[in-house]
Amino acid sequence: MFQLSCENLVLGYEGRVVINNLSFRVTAGDYLCIVGENGSGKTTLMKTILGLKTAMSGHIELGPDITTKDFGYLPQQISAQQDFPATVKEVVLSGCLNHSGLRPFYTKADRQLAETSMVKLSISGIASHRFAELSGGQQQRALLARALCATQKILLLDEPVSGLDMKTTADTYDIVAELNKEGTTIIMISHDINMAVQYASHILYVIGPEAVYFGSTKDFLSSNVAANLSPGGKGF
Amino acid sequence: MIIEQLKIYFEYPFVRYALIVGVLVALSASLLGVTLVLKRFSFIGDGLSHVAFGVMAIASVLKLTNSILLMLPVTIICAVLLLSLGSGTKIQGDAAIAMISVGTLATGYLIMNRFAKNSNLAGDVCTTLFGSTKILTLSQIEVYISIGFSILVIAVFLVFYNKVFAITFDEDFAVATGVNVKVYNLIISIVIALVIVLAMNLVGTLLISALVVFPVVSAMRLFKSFKAVTVCAVIFSIISTILGILISIIAGTPVGSTIVAMDVLGFFVFCLLGFFIRKA
Ligand SMILES: Nc1ncnc2c1ncn2[C@@H]1O[C@H](COP(=O)(O)OP(=O)(O)OP(=O)(O)O)[C@@H](O)[C@H]1O
Ligand SMILES: [Mg+2]
Numbered sequence: 340m341f342q343l344s345c346e347n348l349v350l351g352y353e354g355r356v357v358i359n360n361l362s363f364r365v366t367a368g369d370y371l372c373i374v375g376e377n378g379s380g381k382t383t384l385m386k387t388i389l390g391l392k393t394a395m396s397g398h399i400e401l402g403p404d405i406t407t408k409d410f411g412y413l414p415q416q417i418s419a420q421q422d423f424p425a426t427v428k429e430v431v432l433s434g435c436l437n438h439s440g441l442r443p444f445y446t447k448a449d450r451q452l453a454e455t456s457m458v459k460l461s462i463s464g465i466a467s468h469r470f471a472e473l474s475g476g477q478q479q480r481a482l483l484a485r486a487l488c489a490t491q492k493i494l495l496l497d498e499p500v501s502g503l504d505m506k507t508t509a510d511t512y513d514i515v516a517e518l519n520k521e522g523t524t525i526i527m528i529s530h531d532i533n534m535a536v537q538y539a540s541h542i543l544y545v546i547g548p549e550a551v552y553f554g555s556t557k558d559f560l561s562s563n564v565a566a567n568l569s570p571g572g573k574g575f
Numbered sequence: 576m577i578i579e580q581l582k583i584y585f586e587y588p589f590v591r592y593a594l595i596v597g598v599l600v601a602l603s604a605s606l607l608g609v610t611l612v613l614k615r616f617s618f619i620g621d622g623l624s625h626v627a628f629g630v631m632a633i634a635s636v637l638k639l640t641n642s643i644l645l646m647l648p649v650t651i652i653c654a655v656l657l658l659s660l661g662s663g664t665k666i667q668g669d670a671a672i673a674m675i676s677v678g679t680l681a682t683g684y685l686i687m688n689r690f691a692k693n694s695n696l697a698g699d700v701c702t703t704l705f706g707s708t709k710i711l712t713l714s715q716i717e718v719y720i721s722i723g724f725s726i727l728v729i730a731v732f733l734v735f736y737n738k739v740f741a742i743t744f745d746e747d748f749a750v751a752t753g754v755n756v757k758v759y760n761l762i763i764s765i766v767i768a769l770v771i772v773l774a775m776n777l778v779g780t781l782l783i784s785a786l787v788v789f790p791v792v793s794a795m796r797l798f799k800s801f802k803a804v805t806v807c808a809v810i811f812s813i814i815s816t817i818l819g820i821l822i823s824i825i826a827g828t829p830v831g832s833t834i835v836a837m838d839v840l841g842f843f844v845f846c847l848l849g850f851f852i853r854k855a
Contacts, residue, residue, distance in 0.1 A: 389751035408753035419744050423613055424795050424804040433741040437752040443734045469799040489752045 341366050342405050342493060342524055343388065348397035350383050356395065356548055357383050363543060363553040365493075367402075370516075370525045372535035375545030381528045382415055384545075385495055388526075405493070408437045411486035415497040415528075417478075421471055427481045428466040431457055434488030449488075456484040459514060475502040483511070487518075494518065496527040512538060532568065536560060577825065584824055592718045593830070597816045599725035601834070603770045604783070605790035605812035606732045609805050610743045610763065612791045618669065619657055620787040622676035623771040624780035626653045629683030631775075636690040643720070646772050654768035658760060680780075724773055728766050735759060740801050778831030786812065789838035796849035815841050 343365040351357045357380035365371055373381050386392040388399060389412055401407075411434070419425075434456075435449040457463040460480040465473065470481060479502055486494055499515070500508040516538055519525050529535055535542060535556075542559040544552040552564045559565055584590045604620070611619060630649045634642035657672055732739065738759045741749045750756045774783045794807035819834030826833075 386747075391747055391751055406753055407751070410752050412748055412751040414745070414747060417745055418747070420613065420615070422795060423744065424799055424801050425740070425744055426800040429740065429801050430744065433737070433744060434748075434752070436737055436741045436749065437754050439737070443736065445737065467800075472799075485748070489748075495751075 340402055340404075342369075342402040343526075344400045344402075345388070346397055346400070348384075348387070348399070349395040350380055350387055350392075351395050352383075358545060358551065359548050361397070361551050361553075365524060365526065365541075367524055368519070368522055369541055370519045370539045371527070371541045371543060372539035373526065373528045373543045373545070374530065374532055374535055379545040379547070381545060382497055385497055385526070385528060389495060409490050409492035411489035411494045413479075413483050413486045413494070413496040413499050415501075417482065419471070423471050425470045426467050427457070427462060427470055427473070428453065430470050430481055431462075431466075431484045431488060434485035437489055452488050453484070456487040459487065460484045461510075476504065476507060479503060480507070480511075483514075491521075491523055493524045493526065496525070498528050498530070500529070500531070536565075580825060581821065590824060592715075593820055594817065596718055596721045596725075597820050597830075597834070598813050599722060600770070600773045601786055601790075601812040601816035602809055603725050603728040603732075604774050604786035605808045606729065606805065607763075607767055607770055608787040608791040609801070609808055610739050611767070611787055613743050615669075616658070616672075617788050618672050618676070618784060619654070619767065620771055620774075620783040621780075622657060622672035623650055623654055623768060624775055624783045625676040625680040625683070626650050627772050627775055628780045629679035629686075632683035632687045636686055643772065647768065650772055651765050651768040654764040654771075655761060658764045658767075721773055724769050728770055731762065731766050735762065736805075739763065744801075778834055782831045782835045785835040785838050789815075789835075789842055793838075793842045793845040796845040797852065811841055811845075812838075 341364050345364075346362050348361040349356060349359055350361070361384070373384065375381050383392065387394050389410060390407060432445060432449065432453045435445055435452060439445060439449065454463070457466055460483055462477065462480050462484060465477065470478065473481065479499065483496070483499055486496070494515075496515070500511050503511060512534060515525055515527065519538075525539075527539075536559070539556050541555055542552065544559070544564060546552060546564065552559065552562065554562070611617060627646050627650045630646045631642050634645050639645060653675060657675065738749075738754070741754065742756055742759055742763075746756060771783060774786055778786060790808035790812040791804065793811055794804040798804045798807055815837035816834050819837040820830060822828065822837070823830045823833040
């Protein structure tokens with residue numbers, strides 16, 4: 340069953356079109372990788388899906404059993420100021436907010452979930468550190484832990500491994516693949532095309548404003564797009 | 576000696592009223608200060624209090640007995656406008672605040688100057704701007720209104736604490752994951768307007784920003800978590816307000832300015848403490 344369907348989307352800013360006429364569908368359990376050059380509109384697409392931006396035209400439909408509360412999100416950049424007083428634990432726990440309704444406090448289950456997410460991303464050792472004082476990679480993992488608290492249904496990750504070292508990058512890919520196996524739908528933006536074809540079930544490749552490739556990874560590998568992209572043009 | 580003098584003062588109901596109202600208002604202002612400072616809306620207190628000042632001028636010209644009835648709704652509307660303007664329009668949040676702030680202040684003064692029959696205009700304006708003795712002349716009904724509003728503000732903050740944190744830290748994430756940010760922002764704006772109107776009685780319109788900003792910024796010198804900063808800001812604010820009111824009674828200084836002076840002093844103490852703690 341489909342969870343997300345985009346039809347004839349036109350994305351852009353103040354009259355300038357970034358991506359034109361984009362259509363694709365995401366089904367439960369999919370692992371969709373969005374690839375493309377800097378400035379091609381990947382983040383814009385993700386923000387539009389999440390309702391942080393409105394599309395210039397076209398529409399986005401959520402599946403029958405999906406609401407925005409089923410989204411978890413890892414932003415590419417976060418706007419909180421440099422000396423914001425918040426511990427890693429407070430940040431991770433705030434991911435639980437979307438299913439706490441009007442309840443003023445977090446439940447034991449929420450705290451447990453935050454704890455497990457931090458263990459999963461091996462940041463429980465720095466749980467009481469100030470978020471703003473962490474390294475870029477540590478912050479990235481804290482934000483990923485927060486996203487895990489928000490949902491088990493659909494995770495939207497905007498460059499989750501940028502700024503991570505090689506080992507942590509590999510670990511992160513493993514964690515995401517594991518979540519996907521457990522049934523979480525993944526929509527991930529990445530610059531690592533090798534990783535994308537290895538893990539993803541579908542590829543959305545933004546070539547230019549008028550040209551977007553969307554299809555299963557298998558189809559993608561046998562397409563001209565992949566042939567032109569790989570080193571020496573011989574395919575992956 | 577001083578203790579005995581204070582004892583005598585405490586016999587007077589107006590001193591007790593001033594202390595109760597002062598502490599509650601300062602407490603509310605510092606609670607909201609946490610989110611305002613961190614969202615870079617430090618000066619909204621200034622802007623809104625000038626709006627309230629303008630409305631008050633109109634109310635006094637119209638000879639309304641209870642100016643608060645006009646002041647509250649107008650200030651609330653402006654708070655909602657300012658906070659929603661801040662995100663997503665061409666006019667930057669701080670520019671919008673500056674425009675509204677100066678605009679209403681000037682208009683208010685113009686109206687008072689032109690239409691008020693009062694001979695002591697300069698004194699009147701000075702009183703509203705710096706709140707010189709207003710808090711010592713509160714009527715019983717004003718005290719009850721202030722207590723009621725303050726409790727409401729504190730209750731709202733406690734109930735929505737987690738939401739306030741999430742929205743302050745990363746509004747986009749909250750929106751993206753289906754939290755009803757619009758409603759919470761509306762509630763926060765209304766509560767802010769409430770606090771501003773309340774605080775005008777305490778320190779006057781010019782010094783409200785001090786009540787909003789100093790406690791939080793001081794607490795941030797010492798603490799790392801949002802919770803600790805919030806708690807510390809509240810305690811800081813209560814202590815400096817009590818000290819300020821007591822000193823102003825004993826020394827005969829203007830209440831508002833004395834409270835703010837205590838805030839400034841506290842800030843420097845916290846800076847020093849923070850410096851030594853980091854060295855140790
Ligand atoms: N707030 C904005 N206002 C106007 N134009 C914008 C804004 N944000 C992005 N753009 C433009 O939209 C285009 C797409 O930006 P976007 O951030 O979606 O790219 P991206 O594919 O995520 O790039 P990257 O790989 O660097 O993250 C860029 O040309 C950028 O200049
Ligand atoms: Mg991007």
